[in-house]
Amino acid sequence: MFVAILLGLCMAQGYRCARCKAQNPDLEEPLDDQNLMAPKMCLRDLIYNLNSSGSGSAGLPLLVQRTIARSIILQEIIGKGSFGEVWRGVWNGQDVAVKMFSSRDEWSWFREVEIYQTVMLRHENILGFIAADNKDNGSWTQLWLVSEYHEHGSLFDYLNRHTVSMEATLVLALSVASGLAHLHMEIIGTQGKPAIAHRDLKTKNILVKKNGSAVIADLGLAVKHDSIANTIDIPSNHRVGTKRYMAPEILDDSINVSNFESYKRADIYSLGLVFWELVRRCSLGGSCEDYQLPYYDMAGSDPSVEEMRKVVCDQQARPSIPNQWHNWEALRILGRTMRECWNANPAARLTALRVKKTITQVTVVKTN
Numbered sequence: 001m002f003v004a005i006l007l008g009l010c011m012a013q014g015y016r017c018a019r020c021k022a023q024n025p026d027l028e029e030p031l032d033d034q035n036l037m038a039p040k041m042c043l044r045d046l047i048y049n050l051n052s053s054g055s056g057s058a059g060l061p062l063l064v065q066r067t068i069a070r071s072i073i074l075q076e077i078i079g080k081g082s083f084g085e086v087w088r089g090v091w092n093g094q095d096v097a098v099k100m101f102s103s104r105d106e107w108s109w110f111r112e113v114e115i116y117q118t119v120m121l122r123h124e125n126i127l128g129f130i131a132a133d134n135k136d137n138g139s140w141t142q143l144w145l146v147s148e149y150h151e152h153g154s155l156f157d158y159l160n161r162h163t164v165s166m167e168a169t170l171v172l173a174l175s176v177a178s179g180l181a182h183l184h185m186e187i188i189g190t191q192g193k194p195a196i197a198h199r200d201l202k203t204k205n206i207l208v209k210k211n212g213s214a215v216i217a218d219l220g221l222a223v224k225h226d227s228i229a230n231t232i233d234i235p236s237n238h239r240v241g242t243k244r245y246m247a248p249e250i251l252d253d254s255i256n257v258s259n260f261e262s263y264k265r266a267d268i269y270s271l272g273l274v275f276w277e278l279v280r281r282c283s284l285g286g287s288c289e290d291y292q293l294p295y296y297d298m299a300g301s302d303p304s305v306e307e308m309r310k311v312v313c314d315q316q317a318r319p320s321i322p323n324q325w326h327n328w329e330a331l332r333i334l335g336r337t338m339r340e341c342w343n344a345n346p347a348a349r350l351t352a353l354r355v356k357k358t359i360t361q362v363t364v365v366k367t368n
Contacts, residue, residue, distance in 0.1 A: 042092075042094070043068075043091065043092070043094055043096070043130060043148075060130070060131060064131075065130070065131035065132055065133060065146075066131070066133050068091055068130060068131045068146065069131045069132070069133035069144050069146055070133065071091055071092070072089040072090065072091045072096060072098060072146065073089060073090045073091075074087045074088075074089045074098065075087065075088045075089060075090060076088050078097070078153070079153075079154075083099070083101050083102070083105050083108055083109075083220070084099070084100045084101050084102050084105065085099075085100050086098065086099050086100070087100065088149055089146070089149075091146075095149040095151070096130060096146050096147065096148065096149050097146070097147045097148065097149040097150075098144055098145070098146050099112075099144070099145040099146075099147065100142055100143065100144060101142075101143040101144075101145070102142075102143075103140065103141040103142075103143065105143070106141075106143060108220050109132075109143040109145060111220050111221075112145060112218075112219055112220035113129075113132040113145060115196065115219040115220070115222045115224070116129035116145075116147075116219060117129065118193060118194065118196065118224065119191055119192070119193055120187055120191065120192065120193035121182075121183075121193060121196070123178075123179060123182040124175075124178075124213070124215075125175045125176070125178045125179030125182065125213065125214065125215050125216060126179050126182060126183065126215055126216050126217075127147050127148060127207060127215045127216065127217035127219075128147060128148035128215070129145075129146075129147050130146040130147055130148065131144075131145075131146040132144060132145050132146065133146075147217070148215075150207040150208060150209050150210070150215070151210065152207070152208035152209070152210070153207065153208065154203060154204050154205070154206060154207055154208070155172070155176075155203040155204075155206040155207070155208055155214060155274070155277075155278070156202070156203035156204040156206075156277075158208045159203065159277060159278065159281045159291050160291050162281070163281050163282070163283040163288045164278070164281050164282055164283065165282070165283055166282060166283075166284075166328065166330060166331075168212055169278060169279060169281075169282040169330075169334075170330060170359060170362060170363045171212050171213055171363075172208070172212070172213065172214050172278055173275055173278060173279075173334065173359050174213075174356065174359045174360060174363060175213035175214040175215070176206055176214050176216065176271065176274060176275075177271070177352060177355045177356040177359055178356050179214070179215060179216040180198065180201065180216060180267060180271060180352040180355075181351075181352040181353045181355070181356045183195075183196045183197070183198060183216065183222070183267075183352075184196065184197065184264050184267070184351070184352045184353075185353070186225070186227055194224040194225055194226060194227070195224070195225040195227070195260065195264070196219075196222050196223070196224050196225075197222060197223050197225075197260070197263035197264050197266070197267055198216065198219065198221070198222050198267050198270075199221040199222060199223060199240060199241050199263060199266070199267070200218060200220075200221045200240070200241040200242055200245070200270075201216070201245065201267050201270040201271060201274065202242050202244075202245045202270060202273075202274065203274055203277050203278075204218075204242075205217055205218040206274065221240050221241060223260075223263060225260040232257075232258075232260050232263070234257070234263075241270075243303055243304065243305055243307075243308050244273075244293060244294060244295060244299065244303060244308065245269075245270040245273055245294070246266075246270075246305070246308060246312075247265070247266040247269035247270070247346065248269070248309075248312045248313045248344055249262070249265075249266065249346055250266055251305060251308055251309040251312055251313055252309055252313045255346075262346065264351075264352070265346040265347070265349050266346070267352070268341050268349045268350060268351070268352060268355070269341060269342050269346075269349065271341050271352070271355065272337070272338040272339075272340075272341025272342040273294040273319065273338075273342065275334060275337065275338050275341070276294055276319045276321075276338055277291070277292070277293065277294065279325065279331060279334055279335070279338075280292065282331065284324060284327075284328065284331075289322070294319050295308070295311055295312075295317070295319065298311045298315075298317055299311055316344060318339070318342055319338075321335045321338065321339070329362075330362045333358065333362050334359070334362070337350065337355060337358055337359070341355065
């Protein structure tokens with residue numbers, strides 16, 4: 001049934017795929033019609049059509065996902081993590097990213113797929129989910145999560161390799177804030193979206209798009225809030241994520257685990273650190289700071305919870321904001337925003353929406 005629907009959509013959208021090819025002239029010719037997917041199919045248009053059908057789902061039908069996943073040709077490893085590996089693959093002449101989980105990390109795979117398929121999650125600043133599948137050859141099982149591919153890699157990698165202009169800095173900052181604001185936002189309605197907290201926001205979990213904006217990725221630790229029942233689908237261990245980016249209330253165990261706002265506020269603390277990493281690489285008058293991780297001068301390369309607690313909670317230290325940032329209005333405002341994001345009092349921190357509005361105003365002033 002799904003294949004029939006899919007083929008019908010393909011026939012009806014010839015002009016859309018032609019446009020996709022025109023906008024992406026570097027795409028290879030798609031596979032021939034012996035493939036289970038229709039010829040000249042564009043992933044972007046396929047996802048657009050099926051997600052505009054009124055179902056409200058953020059994912060393609062399961063049979064379509066499996067068909068796509070099993071037609072991918074793997075090309076090269078582009079990353080590794082505790083979960084497994086990330087590959088660049090090709091489907092129908094289009095690059096995709098394939099995140100492979102080992103069978104022992106089945107829960108992590110299932111959780112991330114579940115979050116990515118949340119109704120109305122799809123957003124230009126959240127990594128585009130394409131498909132999920134499991135591969136079993138009888139002796140081992142591979143769990144795949146297929147997503148859009150972004151050749152620039154993570155923001156961490158990008159900032160290590162490049163300096164960024166003032167305009168590029170604002171574009172990146174605004175897109176990260178926009179993605180986080182969408183995650184945090186609850187959309188009321190029969191096909192509404194629950195509020196979601198990321199819980200591991202950092203430059204390694206943000207990808208840079210070809211157009212210079214960014215998308216938030218790696219949602220395996222995210223939690224959703226059921227506002228009607230006022231419940232949070234979170235495991236008993238709330239201290240997860242990357243220690244360097246953990247908010248003080250997580251480090252000292254004072255977080256109110258029964259209040260969903262607590263998790264959103266912890267994300268905002270991490271957002272302030274991401275902004276600090278970004279602005280350090282902003283080229284000002286032909287010069288900029290070397291890339292560094294937050295607290296590089298106060299904690300080791302792989303700090304423990306105890307080490308970070310001493311720095312962040314006991315000493316109440318925060319990354320230093322250079323005086324020269326005050327010479328540029330945009331950076332002065334970004335610096336102030338960082339301080340409000342990493343305030344020791346969680347309730348005093350900005351919301352993601354407020355951060356987004358502030359940067360939007362700065363961007364408008366800068367471009368006028």
